[in-house]
Amino acid sequence: DTAVSQTPKYLVTQMGNDKSIKCEQNLGHDTMYWYKQDSKKFLKIMFSYNNKELIINETVPNRFSPKSPDKAHLNLHINSLELGDSAVYFCASSHPDLAHGYTFGSGTRLTVV
Amino acid sequence: DAKTTQPTSMDCAEGRAANLPCNHSTISGNEYVYWYRQIHSQGPQYIIHGLKNNETNEMASLIITEDRKSSTLILPHATLRDTAVYYCIVSRKSSNDYKLSFGAGTTVTVRA
Numbered sequence: 001d002t003a004v005s006q007t008p009k010y011l012v013t014q015m016g017n018d019k020s021i022k023c024e025q026n027l028g029h030d031t032m033y034w035y036k037q038d039s040k041k042f043l044k045i046m047f048s049y050n051n052k053e054l055i056i057n058e059t060v061p062n063r064f065s066p067k068s069p070d071k072a073h074l075n076l077h078i079n080s081l082e083l084g085d086s087a088v089y090f091c092a093s094s095h096p097d098l099a100h101g102y103t104f105g106s107g108t109r110l111t112v113v
Numbered sequence: 114d115a116k117t118t119q120p121t122s123m124d125c126a127e128g129r130a131a132n133l134p135c136n137h138s139t140i141s142g143n144e145y146v147y148w149y150r151q152i153h154s155q156g157p158q159y160i161i162h163g164l165k166n167n168e169t170n171e172m173a174s175l176i177i178t179e180d181r182k183s184s185t186l187i188l189p190h191a192t193l194r195d196t197a198v199y200y201c202i203v204s205r206k207s208s209n210d211y212k213l214s215f216g217a218g219t220t221v222t223v224r225a
Contacts (some may be wrong), residue, residue, distance in 0.1 A: 004156075033212070041198070043157065043215035056212055090156050101147055102213060104156030 003027075006091050006105040013081055014113055021076045021108045023091030031055070032074035033102070034066060035090040043090070049074050081112045117201045122220040131188040133219055135201030138182040144205055146177060147213065148186045150197040157200065157215070160186065191223045 004025045013019050025032060033056075034046040048056035049068045063079045078085060091105040118136040125131040137146065148160040161168055161175045163184070168175040174187040188195055200218040 035215075042217065043151075045212050045214065048212060092156070101149065101159030101162060102157070103159070106156050107154075 004091055004093050004103050004105040006089075006108050008108060009106065010109050010111075012111045012113065015081055015083060017081050018077070018079045019081060019110070020078070021089055021091075021110070023074045023076070023105060025072055025091075025093040025103070027093055027095075027103060029093035029095050029103070030071055031094045032068065032071070033092040033094075034074065034076050035092060035104075037088045037090060037107070039087070047074075047076075078110075081110075083112050086110055086112045117203055117216055119199075119201050119216065119219045121217070122222070124222050124224055125188075125191050127193060127223050127225050128190055131191040131195065131221060131223070133186040133188075133199050133201075133221065134183065135186070136183045137201070137203045140181050140203050141205075144203050146175065146181075146184050147202040147204065148173070148175065149200045149202065149213075149215075150195075151200070151218070152194075152197040160199075191221075193223050193225065195221065196223045197221060 007022050031050045033048045035043050036046055037043045046058055046060050047066045051071050052068045065077045068074045088107045088109050090107045092102040094102045145162050145164050147162040149157045150160055151157045160172050161170055163175045163177055165177055165181055177184045198218040198220050200215050202213055
């Protein structure tokens with residue numbers, strides 16, 4: 001099925017660890033995004049990439065590093081995980097003309113203990 | 114991007130139309146109105162968007178006032194599966210630096 005897929009769906013890890021979340025889209029979209037949804041349920045954009053190029057980098061700690069090996073993939077690597085990083089992370093993609101808005105993945109629930 | 118104001122929550126009866134209001138009094142001429150929804154534990158789902166004309170698709174209708182300062186999302190026949198948080202977002206439809214900014218949304222509960 002055409003979709004935005006994220007792995008893993010759940011991630012539980014200890015403070016100080018380094019972890020990665022992978023995202024892939026087979027919609028042919030040029031732009032991909034990472035959003036964070038915290039416990040208060042607000043969705044905040046973190047990064048966006050267009051054709052492997054970083055376009056938007058919100059005020060996110062340097063411990064978060066996105067990597068886009070090609071325009072169909074946008075991975076999120078997090079170093080030295082902290083308790084406050086616990087959240088649901090959503091990947092999304094969009095076509096340049098935004099005819100159908102963003103397509104979001106199903107999310108990765110990260111729990112730092 | 115212009116900010117939006119939505120009611121915090123609303124209930125509606127199954128089978129009836131659900132009308133979700135959104136105020137965006139500071140909207141600019143090149144900004145679109147987008148609606149998304151997020152069903153519990155899922156990623157947000159695009160519903161519809163418009164600039165100034167009313168729009169309809171298989172999910173919903175979007176009514177935008179003539180001055181564009183407010184809009185209403187209409188779910189014609191609400192079902193229990195429409196229970197979700199609905200987000201009204203106003204944003205430019207530009208190219209690379211486009212970004213959607215989500216507010217608190219309206220929590221819609223459809224009751225049997």
